[in-house]
Amino acid sequence: MKALGYHGPGMKSWDEVPDPVIQHPTDVIVRMVATTICGTDLHILKGDTPEVVPGRILGHEGIGEITEVGSGVTQLQVGDRVILSCISACGVCGNCRQGLYSHCLNPEGAAGIGWIFGHLIDGTQAEYVRVPFAENSVYKVPEGVSDAEGILVSDVLPTGFEIGVQYGKVQPGDVVAVVGAGPVGLSAVMTSQLYGPSRVIAVDLDDARLARAREFGATNTVNSGQADWAQRVLALTDGDGVDVAIEAVGTPGTFTMAVNLVRPGGHVANIGVHGKPVELALNDLWIRNIDIAMGLVNTNTTSMLLKLVAQHRLPVDKFVTHEFSFDQIEEAYEVFGNAAEHDALKVLIH
Amino acid sequence: MKALGYHGPGMKSWDEVPDPVIQHPTDVIVRMVATTICGTDLHILKGDTPEVVPGRILGHEGIGEITEVGSGVTQLQVGDRVILSCISACGVCGNCRQGLYSHCLNPEGAAGIGWIFGHLIDGTQAEYVRVPFAENSVYKVPEGVSDAEGILVSDVLPTGFEIGVQYGKVQPGDVVAVVGAGPVGLSAVMTSQLYGPSRVIAVDLDDARLARAREFGATNTVNSGQADWAQRVLALTDGDGVDVAIEAVGTPGTFTMAVNLVRPGGHVANIGVHGKPVELALNDLWIRNIDIAMGLVNTNTTSMLLKLVAQHRLPVDKFVTHEFSFDQIEEAYEVFGNAAEHDALKVLIH
Amino acid sequence: MKALGYHGPGMKSWDEVPDPVIQHPTDVIVRMVATTICGTDLHILKGDTPEVVPGRILGHEGIGEITEVGSGVTQLQVGDRVILSCISACGVCGNCRQGLYSHCLNPEGAAGIGWIFGHLIDGTQAEYVRVPFAENSVYKVPEGVSDAEGILVSDVLPTGFEIGVQYGKVQPGDVVAVVGAGPVGLSAVMTSQLYGPSRVIAVDLDDARLARAREFGATNTVNSGQADWAQRVLALTDGDGVDVAIEAVGTPGTFTMAVNLVRPGGHVANIGVHGKPVELALNDLWIRNIDIAMGLVNTNTTSMLLKLVAQHRLPVDKFVTHEFSFDQIEEAYEVFGNAAEHDALKVLIH
């Protein structure tokens, strides 16, 4: 089969490689119908993720059709059209039993992490994929859900919702600020609506992204290039700060922006993938009764979000801006890697 | 009357000052029976808290007897023996209505903070005190509760419980580490028992304090001066870290110790009063599904804790190690300010 | 002044009575601008509420202007336009400190209940009202909120939201059934949207009310006069039952309907005012992992709901179907008491 191999920092190619085979009774093999690229894939290509070894097939999102099932699989069948979750969960370990699937003590790859596709085992930017712990790691695609909709459920939608909105404890009536209007920030903008906020304020440097944020449900937008951007956000609150600030970029500067926006008693949720430590002004903050949450998606809400997608209650079709065939995957990387220039959000490879 | 006045960094004295008078219908006047000193008072004396102006009477803890009530006070009477809470709450503003008494939008002193005694208005290290919003800010002393027990309820006990144990989300079966075995750390050690932890591990540099922690209910202690202190703590868990790490010192080093001890899915609660920013290794932590909480006590649990104290279900009598009369208050400061040397915990001035 | 006096079962009249006066420092006097009638008023008139004594002025909802303030009132002023809450809360007692305002241990009237207007003290169907504990019991009307909108915040909106939606623990993606599409049921239909349900199913015997439920946000409606009504509801779920069933009528039959609709692991919330005991089939239910909640509104969410009303994010203007002047109040009772005949929902008297 063909697959996108990682060959060290800056190097990748669409290679001919052996087809995957069932290794454990709980595996299935999936023929990929659609995949996409995540910002994390770009980090890996920069060499930021040393546990990804050369030769690894990239990608952790996708939709496909089951072509083979292991002997221990009873609730999935050949021919099922399924969404592959970015998190592979054994369903049995202490962390899985607590719903902490993100830290599945998964015997595949390194211990202690549920994200293994395109990381610790071969991923989804390929014609075929072996899916371990399949019954706990794939979701049947409901009727009427397109590839462009379903693929959001692999990662982007639950990540924005669980790590941004739920870890941020959004409640009815809240004023929510989302710093960063890329795919995951827009997912937080969209899914925060599920908790009835009074205002959702998108903050970004790029006016085109802010315009898009309004399409995704932001009630207000503020360009953080303006000197008085923080006052503009505070003017949309009762003056003490937002109830919830969601960081969706991954830099020290944007993290500090989020922390400084939140009112006493409020919540900060960090979704951004950070490459550097940040400074936390505990000398000012210790007295402010805030909390700061962070993490990898648990996919506890994937089924629920998929149900809402199937009912067309979340306009997820707005995410895919560009489409490619599998053999155009390197072009897809080019577009996604220069998203601002191409006004790209998510690219669909199918 | 006599009271302890602050006269600029490093300067205080037991002065003759005018008696306080009722200023608002919701005030009461209390004749102090007992007071104590908090680590925060030492910070103020160093000049770290510039909003405390020279001339201010210090102190925010105490027990006394009501000698006069304002015209709007209906549920308290002259002669009532009451504990003064460190937090003064109007009971009416938006924050109070949400139970966020720590950020009462209190018309006395600066807006937005419920801690005003010995800070924004005159405090409790005095023979008489004016107590604003008295019905929401004092607690009648139940029968059988001594001064040495009741005074813990002003601040130390609810602070350790609410900001350490509750913000740390301690649950039955948890392994809890408390970094710092001073009064507030010991309060967290003691009150974490109210949520049925499997282990409470006290961590400190001072073996005398660790011995005391075991008296307060720590199941294990680790001296953090040992090179392998962290491994010793992890050996008491299933290997992935503690469920809850409580910081009760207030330095960058101890904060980082707490953050590094916690398992994926765990919780960090900061009680320490910090004078400097800290570095937060978000590059490692973004993926670990932890949260970090901090704040000033809300006193939501003060009544409940006082009930348990009255039933002698919390051995709070262990806190007071030294006693002084009011005119020995400067000596009390000397002992409390050099606590290690005197093996002092809380001093009772009465 | 003029006011609507209760004179024993079935008897009421628009009487000339003495003006109310300030009795306690925390009272204010309000000149009523608008009031309305609640189903509970009809119960009282039937004689179902024996603690309402003849001579009592009826009504517990309203909007007015403050004409006098007690000496202990600092945060309200003469001239303030305010909404009167159906719950009067002292803000100080043990229950108020826990946010259980519905059971304020209020020194006015009988102990242990926060609903006192038109019940234990004179109510709001009058030209002037004395409001006890005013700072905790009235809400300033934000700009742009009409009488017809603001009056919903006195009782109907928070009751549907707190006792129906929040006690029912509605979560994103849930299927919610509301049994009974009167004013409070419609409030639950409308406010359940604040938690992102996948479906809200209104169930009633009256097709006109069901049509209205669709205007208020019901995604589906089922007429319970049909033999297969329950199957029709279950067909809108995954087959196991609804996640949340809200009872908004107050009869044994509708309560049993709600209980039988709920899936294992689901929630029943009772808002209805019941006149008789109900039979609970614990022999079937003990194994089903459900809970059943009930109660009087706490008004913890009144400020939040009022904020959403002011932002026009909740279409509360749909509630008032008929308007009357104060001297037409008996006609208003006639219309509201025969709501189906007049297709009436809420009547505004102003």
Added chain:
Amino acid sequence: MKALGYHGPGMKSWDEVPDPVIQHPTDVIVRMVATTICGTDLHILKGDTPEVVPGRILGHEGIGEITEVGSGVTQLQVGDRVILSCISACGVCGNCRQGLYSHCLNPEGAAGIGWIFGHLIDGTQAEYVRVPFAENSVYKVPEGVSDAEGILVSDVLPTGFEIGVQYGKVQPGDVVAVVGAGPVGLSAVMTSQLYGPSRVIAVDLDDARLARAREFGATNTVNSGQADWAQRVLALTDGDGVDVAIEAVGTPGTFTMAVNLVRPGGHVANIGVHGKPVELALNDLWIRNIDIAMGLVNTNTTSMLLKLVAQHRLPVDKFVTHEFSFDQIEEAYEVFGNAAEHDALKVLIH
């Protein structure tokens, strides 16, 4: 092998039957080392549970050693000493993914229930047992845990804790009443300590059981045969009722006792297995802001409780009062079925 077969109402015998065999890749076979009898087994023998067909092997609690593993089992091995949970959970279905293991949509036996041993498939009162979904349904016995301790973890301990204490929302400082001091009631008495209550009051008709309740941690006991029993319970509260009332009998009378004891804002948790409907006085209760929860144990806390048992922090060794060999199992039923006469609590068959 030998096993206890059910042969219709009132009939059971210790029969020679075929050994169980692996049927699915996720099964294991266990050689039983110890089992016990539950009140539910007595109900089945009365014929109250018609889905139990003649020929069924009884029992849903036990400890044993794995003698064979299915091909899909990777995390258990032959020779492992394990506790069998009363709930068999597939770990994959929608209910399991939400932690609602009690309603596992288990393909074995009838849909929608996780309790299948001795109910829908053959149970644990046998020399060998086939355990479906073994990785999610058994727990390795930690070192130092005896059979008499470990067997409590199959059912009694998590049922009392999850359905009584957690569904009753016990919080630090609460006054808790437990109506019924049989094994599950005593489990609730013991495990409520994990949430720091101020008082745990056991209520029963039998003074011997009340004496035992005090050994299990009840701070107070009240014999409900006394005319003033309810006043005696209320005298241990602040007068308004208990915070949490736990029903652990299963009759209309005891359920009503529990409901009537609870204060406004409090919680009722029903653990009892009921054979008849109960009357619920909604006419009085609708206004009292209580909730009533009920259900089958989910075993979400089994691992945590087992950890506390292994640390000897829960004195579970007090439960087993009588011991028998497997071939004395009918005698064991005789003693357990007449528990009061024999002063029996749990019987250990090993």
